[in-house]
Amino acid sequence: MNEIIAIIIAAVLSWINFVLIDTWMGLPEQPGVKGAEVIGRSVKRRGGDLAGGFFQGNIVCSPDASAGTLLASAACYTIGTPEGGLIAAILVYFGNRLCADPGYAGTTGALSITCIIFAASYIGIGPADFIVGMVLAIVTIQGLYHPFSSRLLGKIAKKMGRHTKLP
């Protein structure tokens, strides 16, 4: 399989994985720590959506499903396909608890990306493609243009019933 196509497919898969799990675990609903609220208000002041701002702030302030996706694919690349994801899941759980977070999103993301990597290795997409794909996916959320991405995240949150109730 061509390398570029593999990276793009991996990016789409990991984007869907971490956005769905983070939204389902209630990241846009409320800021878990106080720093997330500051970042969310700032994104809203620059013309974005408040729920998307809370989502981005929560990703910055504690390792959530995005970090679980990246670290599980890195551990699968260096350690081995099923075991690396499980080891990454337990380490992400400890890191989550150090940041005063319950830790559901990180471990769920790590375990689900392990299953996806295990299934995708049969069609020729390795874990190294998933590392690059996850970095590309996080750049589309955090690095390009914050008002547009936060409005997109707000729409997804409203569709899944997790939009914020804070003013």
Place this chain on the structure above:
Amino acid sequence: MYPFLDLITLTTVSVGVLLIGTAGIILLKKPMDKVIMFALLQGGFIGLIVSAKYLDVAVAAAVFDPISTIIMLIAITKLDEIRKKKIKSQEDGFFA
């Protein structure tokens, strides 16, 4: 295929991040911006250690980095509170 793509390795990327962090620390004025650029410089520093394959040193540096950042943040917050309190007491003195 392109000759300049071979230049991009972990070493050159880390050196670039280090230089950008140093420029940010020198150029920006506010102390909180300086702390943010210092966190960026730490990333480049750990990348440079990893690229020389001193892995145990890299783990120690990665563990000690947030401690240094937190100590600097405590100092900045205390200094800011003291300065604001001083200005407020001066204004009160003028008005009273």
Place this chain on the structure above:
Amino acid sequence: MLIQILGIIVLLMALRTLFAQDRSERMLYLNAMSFGIAGLMALYIQTPFGAIIAITYFIASTISSNAIAYSIGRVKNEIILDE
């Protein structure tokens, strides 16, 4: 090929961190850059200890981002003594 893509992303995010206007915007770019550096380390060191280093670095950088974002809320506009 993979390392080159990650390196370009890391340098781009570092430059955007330097030239951002807002302070919390800087935090978002910094987080994206640390994702890239963790991926680069895991791709460069292809042994199990490389994954341990990537996980340790990423969680440590997240803790320091947490502390910085918390004290951005407390220190709104600080006073600089310039002369």
Place this chain on the structure above:
Amino acid sequence: MIIHANVLITILSYILAIISAIIVGLFLRMPILPERPMRYSFTISIVFPTSVLAIGFTAILFKLGHNGLLVAVVVGVLTAIFAKYFLESLLPKPQTEESS
């Protein structure tokens, strides 16, 4: 696709670790699920995080070279005891402070 017998034994040992952790956890009277809403509670229950910790420790021991089904069962039992008695003091709940 061809699935080797090795892979089957590995998957079976992970399932055995989870089952033994669940049985010992029920015996120690831990809650099965956290209270609702589940995504904000810090309660240590059987499904989360005891099962995740069990398969994680099993994977670490497998990579260190101790293979076998008996290792998985022992790790599951030890993880349940660890999660019941020591995890609360190792990772305490964050206390909420809003008075500043």
